[in-house]
Amino acid sequence: MAIEVRIDANPSGGLQVIRHIPPERPCRLEGRNGVGKSVAVRLLSLASGDQPYADDPGAWRSLRQLLGDVEMTLTGLAGDASTAHLTLTPAKWPDEPELDVGEWLGVLMLDDKPSACENLFRRLDVVHLSGTERLIDTVNRRLSRYATALQVARGRLERIEEQRATLGEIAGQFAFVSPARSREDEARSTDLDRQIRVAGEQLTRLQQRVDALQRAATLLAMLSVSKSDDRMAELALAQTEADAAREELANADRALTRAVQALGQGNKEQRALATLERRITKHRADIDAARIRRTTLATEVGLPDVAAFDGDRLPQDLRVRVEEELKIVEFALDRAEREAYESSLSEAESLIREELRVVLSSAIESGSAEFIIARIGDHDVSVQELSQGLAEAARASVPDATDVVVGIRGKHVALRNLLDADQTIDSTLARIVDLEVDIAAQKAKVPGQDALEIAVNDARASREAASHKARMAALRVGQLSAGTLGEASVLDAQKEVDDLLASQGVEVAGLPVALAEATAALAGLQTSLADLQRAQKSLREDDARRRVSRRTLAARLRDDPSLAWLGEGILAGAAEPTDREWQKFADRVDAARSSSMELVRDVEALEAAARSNAQTGIYAESLRSLLQLEALEDFSDHHITAALFDGGAVEQLDLRDQSITWRTPSGERRSRPLSAFSSGEQALGFIRARLRQVASTEAPNRLIFLDEFGAFVAADQRKPLAELLTDDELNPLSSQIVVMLPLQADYAAELDQTRGELHDKYEARAASIATSGYFAETFAS
Amino acid sequence: MLGTVRRDTETVLRLLEALVAERGQGPAQLARETTLLTALDEADFDLFAALAKWSHGD
Numbered sequence: 125m126a127i128e129v130r131i132d133a134n135p136s137g138g139l140q141v142i143r144h145i146p147p148e149r150p151c152r153l154e155g156r157n158g159v160g161k162s163v164a165v166r167l168l169s170l171a172s173g174d175q176p177y178a179d180d181p182g183a184w185r186s187l188r189q190l191l192g193d194v195e196m197t198l199t200g201l202a203g204d205a206s207t208a209h210l211t212l213t214p215a216k217w218p219d220e221p222e223l224d225v226g227e228w229l230g231v232l233m234l235d236d237k238p239s240a241c242e243n244l245f246r247r248l249d250v251v252h253l254s255g256t257e258r259l260i261d262t263v264n265r266r267l268s269r270y271a272t273a274l275q276v277a278r279g280r281l282e283r284i285e286e287q288r289a290t291l292g293e294i295a296g297q298f299a300f301v302s303p304a305r306s307r308e309d310e311a312r313s314t315d316l317d318r319q320i321r322v323a324g325e326q327l328t329r330l331q332q333r334v335d336a337l338q339r340a341a342t343l344l345a346m347l348s349v350s351k352s353d354d355r356m357a358e359l360a361l362a363q364t365e366a367d368a369a370r371e372e373l374a375n376a377d378r379a380l381t382r383a384v385q386a387l388g389q390g391n392k393e394q395r396a397l398a399t400l401e402r403r404i405t406k407h408r409a410d411i412d413a414a415r416i417r418r419t420t421l422a423t424e425v426g427l428p429d430v431a432a433f434d435g436d437r438l439p440q441d442l443r444v445r446v447e448e449e450l451k452i453v454e455f456a457l458d459r460a461e462r463e464a465y466e467s468s469l470s471e472a473e474s475l476i477r478e479e480l481r482v483v484l485s486s487a488i489e490s491g492s493a494e495f496i497i498a499r500i501g502d503h504d505v506s507v508q509e510l511s512q513g514l515a516e517a518a519r520a521s522v523p524d525a526t527d528v529v530v531g532i533r534g535k536h537v538a539l540r541n542l543l544d545a546d547q548t549i550d551s552t553l554a555r556i557v558d559l560e561v562d563i564a565a566q567k568a569k570v571p572g573q574d575a576l577e578i579a580v581n582d583a584r585a586s587r588e589a590a591s592h593k594a595r596m597a598a599l600r601v602g603q604l605s606a607g608t609l610g611e612a613s614v615l616d617a618q619k620e621v622d623d624l625l626a627s628q629g630v631e632v633a634g635l636p637v638a639l640a641e642a643t644a645a646l647a648g649l650q651t652s653l654a655d656l657q658r659a660q661k662s663l664r665e666d667d668a669r670r671r672v673s674r675r676t677l678a679a680r681l682r683d684d685p686s687l688a689w690l691g692e693g694i695l696a697g698a699a700e701p702t703d704r705e706w707q708k709f710a711d712r713v714d715a716a717r718s719s720s721m722e723l724v725r726d727v728e729a730l731e732a733a734a735r736s737n738a739q740t741g742i743y744a745e746s747l748r749s750l751l752q753l754e755a756l757e758d759f760s761d762h763h764i765t766a767a768l769f770d771g772g773a774v775e776q777l778d779l780r781d782q783s784i785t786w787r788t789p790s791g792e793r794r795s796r797p798l799s800a801f802s803s804g805e806q807a808l809g810f811i812r813a814r815l816r817q818v819a820s821t822e823a824p825n826r827l828i829f830l831d832e833f834g835a836f837v838a839a840d841q842r843k844p845l846a847e848l849l850t851d852d853e854l855n856p857l858s859s860q861i862v863v864m865l866p867l868q869a870d871y872a873a874e875l876d877q878t879r880g881e882l883h884d885k886y887e888a889r890a891a892s893i894a895t896s897g898y899f900a901e902t903f904a905s
Numbered sequence: 906m907l908g909t910v911r912r913d914t915e916t917v918l919r920l921l922e923a924l925v926a927e928r929g930q931g932p933a934q935l936a937r938e939t940t941l942l943t944a945l946d947e948a949d950f951d952l953f954a955a956l957a958k959w960s961h962g963d
Contacts, residue, residue, distance in 0.1 A: 223912035273916035277942075280950045287952035686953040716956055719937045723921075726938065730920050746924040753923075 127860045132195040139190040148902040150849045150861040155898020161864050165252050165829045173245025177221035179268030184221040188214045203824045205234040220276045249823035255833040260798040263755050274731035281724050295717040301674045302710035303703045316660045323653045330646045337639040340624040343617045366597035376590035383583035387576045400563050407552050414545045421542040438546050450539045457532045461522040464529050478668035484511040752777045767813035828861045910946040
């Protein structure tokens, strides 16, 4: 009994599917191109559990989109169910043509009873052979199938991308806590210690050079002003002038005070002016005080240029020098305080602080800065506050006992105060400007000036002039005092300069450049040393992080089921893992991570090589190697060897030169190109062999479709085809054989030229073609 | 091992075998990738479920 197939489909986008394959055996199915003969066969292949689109993912995606639900009925089945009704549901099909057809295919009824699709797969075998298939096509199709399998596998691996990222993070955490990393860090730390020691020694030498060159430059400056014999007299004169200038300033101050007091006795506007004048006078006194403080501090911290500056606000270059000096001192202070504080702690105290700092930093980084972690008295303490408190405790708890710390702190405070004094001058000047604007506005209310106002203006101008003169005189005295040497000192200073320059290998003429270069090198070295010390500090903190991370990871190993595999066979009971065990965890998770990476990389590269049909490279070689192996197995089937290879043994398939080599039963070795197996006779022989190969496996219901068989219905080939279809060996093993053909004639046009039985046949064919685009009938030779 | 996995996976496993052979790598390397892919297939491509089945070979 032959199988009858009915297909009810409503596809879109021009896709068509033939609706009926009658139970005629063998069956001739002939029709126009595009009526859906091949689509029907492919749907039947899917119904048998085979994936006919494995070598054509594009066609699969198009089919999924256009097909719509399909009702397929097969009747005349052998076995315990004679009818299968399958509803195909393309919307549920996978994106790519997976080789395994599963229950996603649709809904099955066997003899009107619901059943799993799997039950139809076991019952039905569909074979689709193309009459144009050649040996080389078989090989190429296999390569396409590899590419599709790799594409499907890659798609599945892409679904675990997030899990792979998580695995990478876990691997990183375990690597961090591993003894191997710890040893690497120790080695790095030792190396950093060495680098810091070397840099420290260089820094000391360079600092000594800068000090020596600076001292030489200072002495040279003093010698240059001390060479005049009149210098002492000049100093004495400057001191006299300074005394006179101070006296003049005191007088001017008093005159101004009197003039302002007199103005305060005048009319309403003049009283207001007097108030403003008093304020300005007060601010000017503040500026004078700030300038004195700034000069004193600059002298104290060794910045003579800043001390000598006679303006109000420091110019940008001098201010930058102070700020740079402050940074250097801050760095030195931080280092000195840290060393002093750390040396004062016990090992246990250091451990507590380090681990607490790690935990708090980690909490802040993960967004828990505002979390209230403690309550002290009435005050809630957040993670952020506790972290700040920890840092402040270090600073506040530094023992003052060391002279170094005290000295640096003093310089640090002096520099800060120096900048503050400059800031005070700046802000006071701004207030004076505002007051001057107010004074101008007040004066504008009363046109002209009376004697009181003129007296105040004159007194103020005199006071400003006296103030400037006093400052200039004091500065001159300071310069002459600092730069003046006695007779004996001149000789000593000259000798010291000579010694200093000789010790540094510098000529007098080259001193400015040498000093500038040494200062720049010192600054660069300080930066390098700071970088090294930061790296060292970070490494030391890693020790604490490692201890904290181990506790967290040990808890995860016990409590997180997804990590059970990691501890399996290693983690014993509740005891803390040993170093050896931590290393095993790290190695195991790293092996998993790298295996998954290698797997993804290899699958992607193999797919790319298969898709591009690459000819060179390790991946192309691998594809070719398997392709040759599997094709060789395929062609070694005795049906094929009998038809194509003299019944001998296939020995080698070489895809590089597209040839196949075999040995005949008489022992002769023969080799031919694959293209040689495409003549009509060879092709039919190959098809026959393929059919026999198929038929050699048992199947309860087998549908065989012979596609593209147009060439074999030509008069000279019809006999061999008929023999094939009625082959005694094949017939019992198939339930249905369908020969699929494109239209062989215009049957409607030939009706007038036919009579009798042939006319009736053509008439039926023409009618069916007009209705459905194809006809199906019993195949007759 | 083969035959218990999807057919796509089975094909990929064969290709990996060929790749390892081409590279001249040993069975240990082959086992790392193929056993992981097999475990992934059996665990329906859930990585951590697969790792629970995976023979890590240490």
